[in-house]
Amino acid sequence: MTAPIEIRLGSPAQLFNTLDPTPFREGDLATEAEEYILDWAGELPPKAPLAIVLHLPPAEAATPAAAALPTAVTGHFARRAEAATRDLRRNFREGRTALAVGLAILAACLGIALLLTPEGEARGLARFVQESFVIVGWVALWKPAEILLYDWLPIARKRALFRRLAAAPVRIAAD
Known part of the structure; x- marks a missing residue:
C-alpha cells in the first residue's frame, strides 16, 4: 500500500523558494515544504512506497505551473540525492x-x-x-x-530518503 504525503497549497508557487529565479521544473523547493515532506517520509516505514499528493484549488490545479509540479518535485529530490552522493x-x-x-x-x-x-x-x-x-x-x-x-x-540514510522521494509519484488533486 502506498503511503501518501499530502500537502495543501494555495498556488504552485507556494511550494518553491521565492528567491530562486529558475523555472519551477528546475527550482528548489521552499525550505518549509521540503522539511514537511522529509519529516512525513521519515515517519513512514522505510520500505513503504511513497506518493506525494499536492492539493490545489481547482483553478490553480488547471494551470501549466501545476502541470509542471510533479517533474519539479521529483527533480528536486533527485538533485538532493545526487548532492548526498557527492557528500x-x-x-x-x-x-x-x-x-x-x-x-x-x-x-x-x-x-x-x-x-x-x-x-x-x-x-x-x-x-x-x-x-x-x-x-x-x-x-x-x-x-x-x-x-x-x-x-x-x-x-547514506538521507540519500536513501531523497531517492525514495525522487521515485515517488506526484499527483495533483483539485480540491
Missing part, C-alpha cells in the same frame, strides 16, 4: 586522508616511544613520556575512525 564521496575521501595522517602520526609516536627506551624498560618520567606518545598516536586515529565508521551513516 558521501567527500566524507570517505576526507576519511581516507585523515586515516593516512593518523597512521603516520601513530607510526611516528610509536617510533619515538621506542627510541625513548632503547633497552626496553622505561622508568619514571621516561615511562610517562613513552606512554604519552603511545596515547597521542592512538588518539590521532580517533577522527578517521569516527569519519569512516559513523559519519557516513546519516548521509
Whole structure:
C-alpha cells in the first residue's frame, strides 16, 4: 500500500523558494515544504512506497505551473540525492586522508616511544613520556575512525530518503 504525503497549497508557487529565479521544473523547493515532506517520509516505514499528493484549488490545479509540479518535485529530490552522493564521496575521501595522517602520526609516536627506551624498560618520567606518545598516536586515529565508521551513516540514510522521494509519484488533486 502506498503511503501518501499530502500537502495543501494555495498556488504552485507556494511550494518553491521565492528567491530562486529558475523555472519551477528546475527550482528548489521552499525550505518549509521540503522539511514537511522529509519529516512525513521519515515517519513512514522505510520500505513503504511513497506518493506525494499536492492539493490545489481547482483553478490553480488547471494551470501549466501545476502541470509542471510533479517533474519539479521529483527533480528536486533527485538533485538532493545526487548532492548526498557527492557528500558521501567527500566524507570517505576526507576519511581516507585523515586515516593516512593518523597512521603516520601513530607510526611516528610509536617510533619515538621506542627510541625513548632503547633497552626496553622505561622508568619514571621516561615511562610517562613513552606512554604519552603511545596515547597521542592512538588518539590521532580517533577522527578517521569516527569519519569512516559513523559519519557516513546519516548521509547514506538521507540519500536513501531523497531517492525514495525522487521515485515517488506526484499527483495533483483539485480540491
